[in-house]
Amino acid sequence: MIDQITVFLENKRGRIASLCRTLGDANINMAALSVADTTEYGIVRIICSDTAAALSALDAGGYRAIKTKVMAIAVPHHPGGAADLLEKLDDLDVDIEYFYCFSTTDDMAVLALKIADPASAAEASWAIEKAGFHVFDQDEVE
Amino acid sequence: MQEILHAPHEKIEEIQLEGIKKTVIQCYENVAFYKRSFDEAGFDPHSIKSLEDLQKAPFVTKQDLRDNYPYGMFATPLSEVKEIHMSSGTTGVATVGGYTQHDLDIWGECFARGIEYANGGKDDVVHVCYGYGLFTGGLGAHYGGLYSGATTIPMSAGNTERQIRVLKEMGSTIICCTPSYAMHIADTALEMGIDPARDFHLRAGIHGAEPFSDNFRRDLERKLNYHVLDVYGLTETMGPGVAIECWEQNGLHLAEDHFYAEIIDPNTGEVLPDGEWGELVLTTIDREASPVVRYRTRDITRILPGECACGCTHRRIDRIHGRTDDMLIIRGVNVFPSQIEDVMKTFDQVSSWYQIEVDTDHRSLDMVTLKAEVNPDFAFDSVAAVERLQKEISARLKTALSVGVKVKLVEPKTIARSEGKAKRIVDLRKGIK
Numbered sequence: 001m002i003d004q005i006t007v008f009l010e011n012k013r014g015r016i017a018s019l020c021r022t023l024g025d026a027n028i029n030m031a032a033l034s035v036a037d038t039t040e041y042g043i044v045r046i047i048c049s050d051t052a053a054a055l056s057a058l059d060a061g062g063y064r065a066i067k068t069k070v071m072a073i074a075v076p077h078h079p080g081g082a083a084d085l086l087e088k089l090d091d092l093d094v095d096i097e098y099f100y101c102f103s104t105t106d107d108m109a110v111l112a113l114k115i116a117d118p119a120s121a122a123e124a125s126w127a128i129e130k131a132g133f134h135v136f137d138q139d140e141v142e
Numbered sequence: 143m144q145e146i147l148h149a150p151h152e153k154i155e156e157i158q159l160e161g162i163k164k165t166v167i168q169c170y171e172n173v174a175f176y177k178r179s180f181d182e183a184g185f186d187p188h189s190i191k192s193l194e195d196l197q198k199a200p201f202v203t204k205q206d207l208r209d210n211y212p213y214g215m216f217a218t219p220l221s222e223v224k225e226i227h228m229s230s231g232t233t234g235v236a237t238v239g240g241y242t243q244h245d246l247d248i249w250g251e252c253f254a255r256g257i258e259y260a261n262g263g264k265d266d267v268v269h270v271c272y273g274y275g276l277f278t279g280g281l282g283a284h285y286g287g288l289y290s291g292a293t294t295i296p297m298s299a300g301n302t303e304r305q306i307r308v309l310k311e312m313g314s315t316i317i318c319c320t321p322s323y324a325m326h327i328a329d330t331a332l333e334m335g336i337d338p339a340r341d342f343h344l345r346a347g348i349h350g351a352e353p354f355s356d357n358f359r360r361d362l363e364r365k366l367n368y369h370v371l372d373v374y375g376l377t378e379t380m381g382p383g384v385a386i387e388c389w390e391q392n393g394l395h396l397a398e399d400h401f402y403a404e405i406i407d408p409n410t411g412e413v414l415p416d417g418e419w420g421e422l423v424l425t426t427i428d429r430e431a432s433p434v435v436r437y438r439t440r441d442i443t444r445i446l447p448g449e450c451a452c453g454c455t456h457r458r459i460d461r462i463h464g465r466t467d468d469m470l471i472i473r474g475v476n477v478f479p480s481q482i483e484d485v486m487k488t489f490d491q492v493s494s495w496y497q498i499e500v501d502t503d504h505r506s507l508d509m510v511t512l513k514a515e516v517n518p519d520f521a522f523d524s525v526a527a528v529e530r531l532q533k534e535i536s537a538r539l540k541t542a543l544s545v546g547v548k549v550k551l552v553e554p555k556t557i558a559r560s561e562g563k564a565k566r567i568v569d570l571r572k573g574i575k
Contacts, residue, residue, distance in 0.1 A: 006523045008516045010553050036525050040550060043525060064516045064554050068523045097524050114523065 001069040001121065002138050003051040004112065007044040008064045011037060019044065019063060026057035031141060032102030032112060047072075047102055047112060047141060071113045071125060072136040077104060082111065088131050089113075094124045110136070143251070143258055146399055147454045154455065155193060157399045161427030163190050166199060169435050172217040175202075175210050176435065193402070196425060197413055201436045207237040207378060216240050218431045228276040229377040229476060239278070239377045240431035246285060248428060252383030252397040253286025253348075256371055259388040259395075259452070260346035262316055264291035269314035271323060272351065272474070273299040278381025279351050279474060283318035286348075286383060292316070299323060306331045306338075313343045320474040321347075321354040321362060321370070325506035328365040339367035348373050350382050351474040353462055359391075372461055378437055379424050385459050393446040393458030400427050403459065404436070405445055408466040416445040421466050422459065440466045470567065472500060472508045472545050479566050482512070485542050491520030491531050495557045498547075501570040508571060510547045512539065515554045522551070 009015050016035070023030065023046070032047040048054050051067060058065040075081040082101075089096060095116035103110045115121045125135050169176035170187040180187055183200040190196060207215055215238070216223065224243050228236040241249065257266065268287035272279030280298055287294030295312060297305055299319065305327055308314065317324060324347055331338045338344075344366055350373035359370045374394050375382035384401050385394035396403050404413050405420040414420045422439045426432075442465065446458040470477045479498065486496055492514035503509040514535070522528050532549040539547040 008522050008528075008551070008553060010556065038525060041528070041552075043522065043528070062553075062555050064518065064522075066518055066521065066523070068521065097526070 001125070002047065002072045002112075002136055002141050004068045004070045004114075005046040005048065005051060005054055005058070006066050006068050007046065007058060009042045009044055011040055011042050016042070016044065019058075019061075022057055022061040022063070023048065023054055026053060028054045028057065032100070034100040034102070034112075036098065045070075045100065045112070068114065069118070069121075071115060071121065071128075072102070072141060073111050073113060073128060074108050074134040074136070075111060077107050077109050081109065085111065085128070085133055088128065088133070089124070092124060092127050094120060143255065147255065147258070147395075147456065149399075149455055151455050151457075154398050158402050158427055159190075159193055161399075162193070162196055162402055162425060165426060165429070165433045166190060166196075166435055168217050169433055173215055175206060175214060179206075196402070196436065197404075199436050201411065201423065201438050202434055203438050204237060204378065204440070208235045211235065212238050213240070215434075216431055217433050218242055223431050225281075226276075227278050227281070227377050227381065236276075237378055238432075239380070242430040244428075244430050245380070245432070247289075248400055249282055249380055249383060250285030250289035252375075252380065252400060253282050253373070253386075254289035255286075255383065255395070255397060256348040256373055256386040257286060257290040257292060257316060257346075259371060259386060259454075260316060260348070260369065261389070262290060262292060262346065264293075266290070266292040266315045266345075267313055268292040268294045269297055269305075269309060269312075269317045270294060271297040271299050271305055271317065271319040271327075272382075277474070278375065278377050279318075279320070282375065282381035282383055283348065286318075302327055302330045303334070306334065306336060309338070309342045309344070310336060315343055316346045316348065317344055317366075317368075318348045318373075320351050321349040321358060322352060322473065322502075322507055324349055324362055324366065324370075325358070328362065329506055332365070338365060342366060342368075344368040346371060348382075348386065350374055352471040374441075374459070374462065376439060376441075378432075378439075379426055379434055380429065384424065388450060388452040388454055390450055390452050392450065393460055395450065395454050395456040395458050398456040400429075401425070402427055403445065403457070405443070406438075408440075408442075414444075416447045416457075419444045419460075419463065440469065442466060468567070470498075470500060470569070472510055472543075475543065475545050477543050477545060481542055482539065485535070485538050486514065488538075489514075489531075489535060491517055491522075492535070492551065493517050493554065495554075497557045497566060497568060499568045499570065510545060511550055512547050513550050513552050513557060515557060516551050 029049045034045045036043045075085045097114040097116040099113040166187040223240040225241045227239045270283040274280030346369045371387040373382045373386045375384040385396045387394045402425040404423040408421040442463045443459045496514040499511045535549045
């Protein structure tokens with residue numbers, strides 16, 4: 001499991017730019033940024049170099065930010081790669097709350113996944129590894 | 143009815159004095175609260191010789207009524223009580239009104255004065271679309287319709303298309319509902335291709351339970367081609383009919399043979415002379431089950447000096463100009479910010495900074511939005527989680543207030559603070575003032 005920062009942002013012009021500037025000024029590099037948006041607000045998910053420093057910078061900047069644990073899983077970078085993983089999770093009866101892709105190399109893509117039931121996350125992680133997917137630890141993304 | 147409406151004022155004052163003498167003794171002897179309160183204030187209920195003597199009596203407040211929930215303020219045994227009403231408010235702290243047959247008769251008669259002012263009677267069809275139930279609007283208007291001999295249609299509120307069909311096809315001549323609901327009916331009719339000014343047969347609307355501006359009245363009168371009469375009342379003293387506007391639309395005639403009105407300075411409690419603005423204080427003259435002595439309504443008005451051109455001798459109060467407390471009236475329902483506070487403090491997921499915004503929607507109905515700042519304790523990690531919380535808060539508020547509230551979560555420090563306190567209420571309604 002790795003750390004993700006979740007920020008509650010109002011859906012207002014310039015708001016996300018100022019969020020990114022706050023992190024930039026604190027010398028935080030983002031590995032992933034994903035937004036779930038509604039007409040009124042957005043939920044911004046960030047994976048970055050130093051979670052603790054990012055959280056304190058956001059806090060000081062008046063943002064409402066929390067730390068969430070998500071699973072980062074490598075999938076082969078070829079057609080059907082993501083489908084293989086998602087079907088496996090389905091077979092395991094693991095409910096996904098949300099997911100997004102956060103980095104790709106020539107032969108691999110990394111998906112960040114939030115498992116709906118945190119209690120079943122460890123077991124799911126073990127089963128996925130057994131099925132041949134690599135699940136990242138925190139130190140592998142920093 | 144014409145006789146009492148045109149009686150010389152001295153005659154009305156005689157009725158008031160006799161009634162008040164009886165009321166204070168009845169309260170003292172039958173209601174433990176009044177005995178204690180009169181004794182503490184050193185007020186002798188047998189000492190009343192003139193109307194001014196009533197000023198020696200202590201006030202009673204909504205909180206006193208709540209503290210004596212459910213039956214503590216009743217002056218008759220429950221076996222004499224025919225009907226119960228409760229003021230809108232949180233469950234558990236509602237104020238309760240009891241009505242004997244005599245009380246119900248008075249109520250019908252008081253409300254029927256509005257129909258009388260509209261020169262109405264047995265040839266009228268009275269369409270009542272206040273909500274029927276614990277709220278006094280529906281049944282109060284209903285009893286008024288029955289008393290006046292009119293044909294009364296107990297529509298209750300809701301199902302607007304059916305209301306429109308009935309108004310058009312049954313030929314209703316007088317409509318009783320909140321002013322905002324009348325506007326909603328008019329606008330919905332227009333959307334349906336029905337012109338209420340032409341296709342309805344209304345002469346008068348008796349509208350109350352919420353404040354409305356003169357502009358709003360003119361809009362209503364233009365759209366529905368009728369005359370709007372403002373009606374005032376409260377569950378704590380009876381319900382609608384305590385005072386009603388006559389055709390002159392220049393102040394609301396109190397039913398002075400049933401209610402004695404004083405205007406006080408809300409800060410000092412001193413009685414103010416006619417013409418001065420202050421808080422309306424009411425004493426019932428002939429209520430049996432739920433009499434009140436000097437009830438502080440929290441409504442701000444004044445006694446209009448002089449006689450009314452209509453010839454009715456009962457004094458008039460001006461239209462209500464506000465409240466001495468922070469009560470809001472939303473879709474006819476009384477809402478206190480403290481009720482919202484009680485609900486909000488049970489949610490750790492949001493901070494104590496929240497704000498209620500009341501506005502008018504495109505259908506002319508009141509719309510309430512509550513904005514609350516997100517707390518770090520809340521795992522607002524997904525849209526589903528945010529929506530779940532918004533729904534949960536909304537459902538709890540609906541239960542507590544009987545009013546639908548849209549909940550909107552916002553970022554920290556986005557709700558305006560003044561002197562460290564959140565500005566709790568923003569009222570943007572166009573119809574009010």
